[in-house]
Amino acid sequence: xxxxxxxxxxxxxxxxxxxxxxxxxxxxxxxxxxxxxxxxxxxxxxxxxxxxxxxxxxxxxxxxxxxxxxxxxxxxxxxxxxxxxxxxxxxxxxxxxxxxxxxxxxxxxxxxxxxxxxxxxxxxxxxxxxxxxxxxxxxxxxxxxxxxxxxxxxxxxxxxxxxxxxxxxxxxxxxxxxxxxxxxxxxxxxxxxxxxxxxxxxxxxxxxxxxxxxxxxxxxxxxxxxxxxxxxxxxxxxxxxxxxxxxxxxxxxxxxxxxxxxxxxxxxxxxxxxxxxxxxxxxxxxxxxxxxxxxxxxxxxxxxxxxxxxxxxxxxxxxxxxxxxxxxxxxxxxxxxxxxxxxxxxxxxxxxxxxxxxxxxxxxxxxxxxxxxxxxxxxxxxxxxxxxxxxxxxxxxxxxxxxxxxxxxxxxxxxxxxxxxxxxxxxxxxxxxxxxxxxxxxxxxxxxxxxxxxxxxxxxxxxxxxxxxxxxxxxxxxxxxxxxxxxxxxxxxxxxxxxxxxxxxxxxxxxxxxxxxxxxxxxxxxxxxxxxxxxxxxxxxxxxxxxxxxxxxxxxxxxxxxxxxxxxxxxxxxxxxxxxxxxxxxxxxxxxxxxxxxxxxxxxxxxxxxxxxxxxxxxxxxxxxxxxxxxxxxxxxxxxxxxxxxxxxxxxxxxxxxxxxxxxxxxxxxxxxxxxxxxxxxxxxxxxxxxxxxxxxxxxxxxxxxxxxxxxxx
Numbered sequence: 189x190x191x192x193x194x195x196x197x198x199x200x201x202x203x204x205x206x207x208x209x210x211x212x213x214x215x216x217x218x219x220x221x222x223x224x225x226x227x228x229x230x231x232x233x234x235x236x237x238x239x240x241x242x243x244x245x246x247x248x249x250x251x252x253x254x255x256x257x258x259x260x261x262x263x264x265x266x267x268x269x270x271x272x273x274x275x276x277x278x279x280x281x282x283x284x285x286x287x288x289x290x291x292x293x294x295x296x297x298x299x300x301x302x303x304x305x306x307x308x309x310x311x312x313x314x315x316x317x318x319x320x321x322x323x324x325x326x327x328x329x330x331x332x333x334x335x336x337x338x339x340x341x342x343x344x345x346x347x348x349x350x351x352x353x354x355x356x357x358x359x360x361x362x363x364x365x366x367x368x369x370x371x372x373x374x375x376x377x378x379x380x381x382x383x384x385x386x387x388x389x390x391x392x393x394x395x396x397x398x399x400x401x402x403x404x405x406x407x408x409x410x411x412x413x414x415x416x417x418x419x420x421x422x423x424x425x426x427x428x429x430x431x432x433x434x435x436x437x438x439x440x441x442x443x444x445x446x447x448x449x450x451x452x453x454x455x456x457x458x459x460x461x462x463x464x465x466x467x468x469x470x471x472x473x474x475x476x477x478x479x480x481x482x483x484x485x486x487x488x489x490x491x492x493x494x495x496x497x498x499x500x501x502x503x504x505x506x507x508x509x510x511x512x513x514x515x516x517x518x519x520x521x522x523x524x525x526x527x528x529x530x531x532x533x534x535x536x537x538x539x540x541x542x543x544x545x546x547x548x549x550x551x552x553x554x555x556x557x558x559x560x561x562x563x564x565x566x567x568x569x570x571x572x573x574x575x576x577x578x579x580x581x582x583x584x585x586x587x588x589x590x591x592x593x594x595x596x597x598x599x600x601x602x603x604x605x606x607x608x609x610x611x612x613x614x615x616x617x618x619x620x621x622x623x624x625x626x627x628x629x630x631x632x633x634x635x636x637x638x639x640x641x642x643x644x645x646x647x648x649x650x651x652x653x654x655x656x657x658x659x660x661x662x663x664x665x666x667x668x669x670x671x672x673x674x675x676x677x678x679x680x681x682x683x684x685x686x687x688x689x690x691x692x693x694x695x696x697x698x699x700x701x702x703x704x705x706x707x708x709x710x711x712x713x714x715x716x717x718x719x720x721x722x723x724x725x726x727x728x729x730x731x732x733x734x735x736x737x738x739x740x741x742x743x744x745x746x747x748x749x750x751x752x753x754x755x756x757x758x759x760x761x762x763x764x765x766x767x768x769x770x771x772x773x774x775x776x777x778x779x780x781x782x783x784x785x786x787x788x789x790x791x792x793x794x795x796x797x798x799x800x801x802x803x804x805x806x807x808x809x810x811x812x813x814x815x816x817x818x819x820x821x822x823x824x825x826x827x828x829x830x831x832x833x834x835x836x837x838x839x840x841x842x843x844x845x846x847x848x849x850x851x852x853x854x855x856x857x858x859x860x861x862x863x864x865x866x867x868x869x870x871x872x873x874x875x876x877x878x879x880x881x882x883x884x885x886x887x888x889x890x891x892x893x894x895x896x897x898x899x900x901x902x
Contacts, residue, residue: 213460214386214404217263219453226288226298226454229427234258234266239280239427248289250280250427259448261384264303267450270428272308276444282425289425290324290418291339294456300341300356301388301401301453306379308446310350317352319343320443321387322427322452325359327443328680328875330431333662334422336682341389342443343379351378353407354387354400358414371410377402382447390458394487395471399462406462411470422682427452463489466540468532476505476521477577478552479624486515486532486546493537500543501531505550517548525550553578553626555618559816560632562838563608565639569595573602573618581623589616592636608636611839613811638839641821644726644893651713651723651896654865657692661685664705673713675705678867678879686890688819694728697866699736699747699888701880704867714755714863715763717855719898725766726823726836726901727752728892731778733817736888748778750887752822753894755861756783757869758880762861765868766824767885768814772799777813779842780822780835786854793848796833804845812842819892825900826853836902866891 221228221243228242229250237252254277257269270278282289291298302321310317320326324338337359343352379385379402388401391414400408424431429444467489476482488495497515504510507522515534528548535541556574563569575582584602591597592614595606602620613636619629646653646667653667654675661683666673679702685693697703708714716723734746749769755762763785768778781797798805798812805812814820814837823836831852835843862869868885871878880886 218265219451224455224457224459226291226293226456227452228454229268229452230265231258231268231450231452232265234260239268245288248282248286248425250282250425253277253279253281253431256280261303261305261448261450264450267305267448268428269448270445272312272429272444272446274432276429276431279429279431279444280427281431282427284424285421286425288454290421291454294454296394297390297392297456297458299388299390299453299455299457299459300339301386301451301455301459302341303384303386303450304343304445304447305382305384305449306343306352306445306447307382310345310352313442317343317345318443319352319445319447320426320429321354321445321449322425323357324421324423324425325357326423326426326430328682329442330426331423331680331682333660334683335418335420335661336423336680337418337421338423341387343387343445349378351380353378354389354402356389356391356398356400370412371398371408373408374406377405377407384448384450388460390460390462392458392462392469395469397462399458399460401460404460406460409462461490466490466492466534466536466542468534468542468544470544473517473546473548475549475551475577476508478521478523478525478550478626480553480577480579481518481520482508483516483518486517486534488515488534488536488542490540491534491536492540496535498533498535499530500533501545502529504528504530505548508548521550523550525552551577552628553620553622554628555620555630557630557632559818560604560634561818562635562637562820563592563595564642565608565611565636567639567642568607569605571604573604573620575602575620575622575628578620578622578626578628579624583621585619585621587617587619587629589614591616592634595634604634610636611638612636635838637821641839644728644895646895649897649899649901651718651898653893653895655692655893656685656694661693670713672708672711673863675707675865676874678702678704678706678864678869678873680875688730688890688892691892694890694892695866696890697732697887698738699732699886700738701867701883701886704751704879704887705865706869706873707863707865709860709862709872711863713896715855715857716896719896721829722825722827722898722900724823724825724895724897724899724901725753725764726821726897727766727894728819728821729768729887730819730890730892731768731814731817732889734776736886738882742882747888749885750778750889751864751866751868751885752780752887752891753863753865754783755859755863756785757861757864758883758885759861759870759878760785761859762863763855763857763859766822768822768887769797769799770813771797773813774799774809775813775815777815779813780824780837782824782833782835784853785857787856787858791851791854791856793833793851793853796835796845796848798835798843801843801845801848804843806841806844811840812837817889819890823902825902827900828853834900834902839902841902865894 237256239250259267259269323340325340340357390399397411508519664675686696754765756765765783779798784793825834866887873879
């Protein structure tokens with residue numbers, strides 16, 4: 189497993205605990221459901237194996253994994269009790285993918301809170317304490333198949349201290365919130381006793397800020413965007429721990445709570461004040477489009493009575509005004525474009541006042557489309573050009589270049605459509621003009637590739653083929669039927685496949701190293717030894733961009749090298765690797781390349797790659813690299829007869845070389861490295877283990893069909 193990405197207090201060195209009594213703004217007894225309550229568990233059943241929602245929704249009833257345990261608290265009644273065991277017996281399990289429990293009904297803000305009493309051992313999870321209170325993200329431990337997303341509310345220690353703080357985590361498309369040492373500490377509070385404490389986690393969309401409370405006191409906050417709304421999570425809602433069932437099964441007890449939990453409530457508002465005086469919320473204002481209607485509402489905390497708004501410094505962009513009664517910025521910007529700073533004051537009925545500086549970016553209309561997906565000879569092509577900040581009635585025009593035969597541009601809709609007739613690469617300059625006279629143009633290239641590339645299918649020459657389709661995103665079979673070649677997750681990240689319209693679902697790799705797939709350790713097929721005369725290794729790939737999701741964690745390193753597939757990894761034990769790289773690229777583009785190793789050092793064939801070995805480039809060097817984030821087909825061919833390596837991009841030969849460095853290819857290497865896709869491993873990896881966390885070689889983007897053949901196909 190990777191290091192936990194959690195909310196913690198920066199520089200935590202406290203040597204005392206928070207008070208065990210409730211603050212003034214916390215109920216001294218059980219919570220009462222109101223119009224803002226999404227779910228509420230009193231745990232007042234006291235017997236049996238169920239805990240019911242106090243709002244009366246039977247769909248979110250919790251049931252014990254094996255046997256519920258119950259405690260008693262004066263003034264509150266029964267409590268849910270948990271004893272840490274490896275079989276997860278006491279954990280309470282709710283439904284899968286319920287909108288309420290996934291916080292989807294909490295559109296503008298939420299509060300997750302509970303009363304907890306931790307009685308377990310500190311630092312018992314590999315030197316840390318991880319006490320899960322509730323949520324639907326659990327490190328993938330209980331996900332045999334399906335999609336992992338959701339959230340988690342828990343207790344954690346920090347810097348190996350015998351003190352606990354509440355923590356919140358949002359996970360979506362592999363993203364996690366937040367990171368060690370981030371955020372702002374308001375005051376130093378922690379739990380270091382065995383008493384009852386109230387813990388709360390709040391989030392507000394307006395300023396994308398998370399707030400953590402202990403016993404009614406705000407102690408930490410951090411502004412970080414909420415991940416995009418996820419429509420699916422296949423992990424059940426869990427209270428008091430994590431299910432640890434896997435295939436093959438294992439139980440490690442990590443994360444299971446030890447103690448009691450009571451009065452667990454989810455609300456669609458922020459229940460607890462985050463300011464003790466009138467404060468304007470420091471929200472980021474949306475961009476204003478030139479000559480496009482604009483509206484943005486300002487808000488405050490801790491107001492008394494009516495608010496009066498006023499511009500007290502700087503000037504609003506021309507065409508915008510501030511409604512003094514509602515705090516709404518509205519109007520239609522008339523120019524100029526650029527950034528405009530101004531200062532806003534808010535005054536409430538009690539005479540309290542606050543000021544805040546805001547910035548609005550005014551931007552002209554522009555074309556968003558920066559590239560075009562490839563078209564296929566003989567197959568229908570449809571692609572609509574996109575704009576932003578342009579008014580209605582946009583008209584499109586080709587300023588230079590000519591569309592491939594069979595393709596047309598609709599001037600009113602910006603739709604490119606038709607059936608291309610021949611392979612080509614066409615440079616185009618396209619202009620958009622709106623009804624107000626705004627114009628923008630963009631230089632694009634429309635590539636038409638062979639129709640045979642549209643679908644990689646099995647035939648008599650196919651050694652192995654993975655197409656990623658089917659109900660499971662965890663077990664990816666070889667379409668030729670060899671079960672030993674089934675791919676599995678590198679780590680327990682869940683089904684990370686994302687759609688490619690009209691094609692299917694394909695792995696979405698975000699650069700961290702745990703989203704890849706692994707196959708067997710020993711396979712003559714994978715090591716290309718059954719390809720006695722020649723082979724072709726090919727794949728569809730889509731770059732994610734220059735900077736991966738984890739680039740900030742890697743010192744701002746950009747995506748410069750991506751392992752597509754092969755057995756060669758960061759341990760340098762395997763045989764071969766097909767990759768993308770921009771190393772020594774003349775223009776930053778990424779080209780396909782290959783490594784291939786024999787047993788002896790003088791049998792190594794490294795950097796079989798256009799930018800490293802330019803003498804092998806066939807045709808124009810500009811055609812050898814990938815500059816956009818569209819899907820591309822890459823292929824590597826080898827023939828024993830002439831000892832020639834060839835690389836193809838979108839069906840076109842871009843590089844070839846016979847006997848590189850005067851060395852013939854020798855396929856004699858013995859190893860125990862796994863076949864891997866999307867991530868260069870550091871060791872054995874299957875649902876965890878030696879995956880390459882934040883290391884070099886992790887692919888950023890999507891990978892499509894992969895086929896190994898025993899002939900040269902191109």
